[in-house]
Amino acid sequence: MASTLLWASRMQADTSNPELHFEAGRTERRGAPGHPRLRRAGRFGARLATRTGKVILALIVLLIAARIALPYVVEHVLNERLARLEGYYGHIDDVDMALWRGAYRIEGLRIVKTGGEQPEPFFTTPEIDISVEWEALLDGKVVAEIVVVRPVLNFIVQGGGVQEQTGEENDWRATVDDLVPLTINRFVVRDGEVHYRDYGASPRVDLRADRMQVLARGLSNVRREGEDLPAHVHLESRVQRSGSLVTDVRLDPWQEQPTFDLDLRLRDLPARELNPMLRAYAGVDAEGGTTFLYSEIHAREGRFRGYVKPMAEGLSLFELGEEGDFFDVLGDAIMQLVAEVFENQGEDRLAIEVPVSGTFESPEVDPWAVVGSVLRNAFVEAIQHGLANPGDWTTAEEARAQRREEREQRREEARERRDEAQQQAQERREEAQERAEERREEARERREEAQQRAEERREEARERAEERREEG
Template sequence: MTLVPHLHRLRSWFLLRPRFWLWIGIIAALLLAVRIALPFVIRDAINKRLAVVEGYSGKVDDIDLQLFRGAYRIDGVSISKRENDRLEPFFAAELVDFSISWGELFHGRLVSDIFLVAPRLQLTKSTTPVDAGEEGRRWQDVIADIFPIEITQLEITRGELSFVDSTSTPRVDISIRDLHVITTGLRNAPTVETGPHPAVLSAEGITIGDGRFKLFAQGDPLADQPTFKLKLDLQDVNLVALNDFLEAYANVDVSAGVFQLYVEVDAAGGAFSGYVKPFIEHVEFKNISDENKGLWRRMWESIVSGVSSIVKNDDRDQVATRVPFSGNFEKTKVGVWSTIVHLVRHGFGQPIPEGRDDEPLPTWDEKQRQAAEAEKQSASDSSKGPKIYRP
C-alpha cells in the first residue's frame, strides 16, 4: 500500500482550508506578542514588589527572558535602605541570573541556580532598633515572590561586602572586594556520601588594606538547629588602612603594622565552640605624644603601646593570642583567662603557630581559576546569559 495518495489528499486538505493557516498565523502572532510583552510585565511586577518592602526602596532596570535555558536575568538591580530621612545604599548588582538546574530535574526536583555579577552589599550601623530575624524573613519572602523555586546553588563574581558606621568619629568604612563565592547543596539533606554537612560554601576576596580573605564552610541548611563548620583566614592586612576603625572603636591609631586573623567555629544542636587567633606584626603607634590629642587619649595609647611591647615576641616582632569561645546562640562564653595565658606565652615562652589549628583551607587550582575568569567574561556579554560555574 503506497502512501502517495494519502499525502496528496493531506496536501489538498491544507491548501483548501485557508482558515487553518489564518488561525496558525493568529496564534503565532499572539505568542510573539506575549513573548515581547512578558519581560516588561515581569519587570513591573518585581518593581511593585520591591516598592512595598518595609524600610527599603528598590528597582530593576531590565528583564531578559531566556526560555531555552529555563531562565530569566535581571539587569541593574538597586536597593536602598531608609535610615531616618535619608536613603543609604543596601544592595546593587549588574546582573542576577536565575536558571533551572536541569541536572536536578533528572532526580525529580525542580530547583534553581543563581549567578550574580558584581553584587554590592552594604551593611550599616543602624540608628534605629532592628530585629535581624524579622528583617531576614522579610527578604526571604521577597526572594520567594520574585523567583518561587528552591535555590540549590549560588555563585558570585566580582562581589563587594562593606560595613559603614556613619555614627562613629571618624566614620568607619571597611570592605571586602573582588569576592568570588560558590555555594552548593543548599537544598540537600545529609547522606552517607555527604555526611552531616551537605552544603558547601567557599569564598575569597581582597580586604581593605590589601589583605587576603578566604572562607570555607560546610553545613546543613535544612537542620532545625544551626549545624555547620566554618574556617576563616585573613592574611597580610595593612593595619594603617584600618586606622578609622581603630580610632572609632579602640581609640588608637598606628603608623605601621600587619594584621592576620584565623577563625574556626563548629556548631550543632543549638551550641557552638571555636577560637580566634589574631596576630599583629611590626606595629608602631602613631604620634602618641601629639599634643593635639587629648590627655586621656595619649595616656590610653601609651598604655596600649606599653602592653604590646611587654607581650611582644621579639624574635618575630609580633603580638598574638588565642581566644577560645563556646556557648549557645543566646549566650556566649569567652575564655578570658586562656586568652591572657596565650598572650603572655607567645611573648615570653612558646610562640603560637600562625594559621589555624586545623589543616589549610582548600584552594582552587589553576584550571578552576581560569574557568571563573571565563564566567566573568561570559556574564559581561549582554547578548548571552551566564553559565553556572560548578567546581
C-alpha cells in the same frame, strides 16, 4: 496526412506564445491553476481554513504575544513584591527573558531602607542571572543557578543622624523565594563588595571587603545517608584594599538550627588600614605592622564552639616625635608599651586565641582562657599562624572523601607496582630475546667463517692440483 498537418499547426501556435515552456517533455503555462506551487499554497490555505488550522494559528499568535509581554509582566510582579519588603523598598529597572535556556535576567536591582534618607542603599546590583540547571533537570530535579554580578551590600550602624541598616527587619529568604520560584542549587557572586559603616564614630568608620568571589554549591542536593554537611560555600575577597580573606563554610541547609563548620583566614592586612576603626573605638592608631585573623566555628543544634585568633606582627603604635594631641600621643605610648610587654619577643608577634562557645542568643567567652592565651604567647611559646586544630573540623563527608582518596591512592600504588612488574618482565623478555639474537648472530658468523675457511681450503687444493698438472 490530415492528422500530421493538424499536429504541425498546433505546434506552430504553441511556439508563437512566449508564455508556454517545455518542461520534462510536456508544456504547461506558468501561473496556470495546475502549477505545483499554487497547488501546495492552496492545500496550505485549505488546512488553515479548517478548525484545527485556526486553533494552531491562534496558539502561535498567543505564544508570540506572550513572549513579547512576559518580561513586562515579570518586571511588574517582581516590583510589586519588592515594594512590600518589611522596612525596605526595592525596585528593578528591567527584566530580560531567555526561554531557550530557561533563564531570566534582572537588571538594576536596588533595595533601600525606608523611614529615612540613608546615605547608602542597603543593596544594589546591575545584574542577576537566574537559570535552570539542565544537568540537574536531566536527573529529574528542577533547580536553579543564580549569578549576581557586582553586588554592593551596606551595613550601617545607627548614629550621626543615620538610622541603623542591618537587614534584620525583613525575611530575605522569603524575598529570594519570591524572586526565584525554584530551589537554588548553585549561587555565584562575581566581584562583590560589602561595607560596614559607622557614621556616628569619629572618625567615620568604613570597613570594606571588595573583589569578592563566592561559590555556593550543593544547596539543594538530595540528602545522602551519613552526609552531615552536604553544602559548601567558598569565599575569597580583598579587605581594606590590601588584606586577603578566604572563608570556607560547610553547612546543612535543611536544618532549622544553624548547622555548619566554618573556617576563616585573613592575612597580610597592614595595620595602618585599620586606623579609622582603631581611632574611633580604641583611641589609638598604628604606625606600622601587619595583622592577621584566623577563626574556626563549629555549630550544631543551636549551639556553637570554636575560637577567634587575631594577631599582629611588627606592630607599632607610637613613634618618637609623633604629632597630635598630647593625650592621644600619651595613649599611643602606653598602648605601645603594653604591646611590647605582651608580644613574643622572638617572633615580634602579638597574638591571642579567644575561645568562644554557647548559643547564638547568648555567646560565652572565658576571660581566664583569654588571659592565659596572652601570657602563653608572650612568655612561653608564640601562637602560630593558621588554623589551630584543623583535624577537629573534619566532617563525616570529608572523612569519607579522605578514605576514598586513600583507597584510590592504594589502588594507584598497586597499579604502579603492577605496571612496574610488567615493565620489568617485558625488559627481561627483551633482554632474553636480545641475548638469543646475539647467540644466533654469533652462530651465523661462525658458520660463515667455517664456510669461508672451507672455501679457501678448496681453492688452495684447486691451485695445487693445477700446479701439478702444469709441472707434469
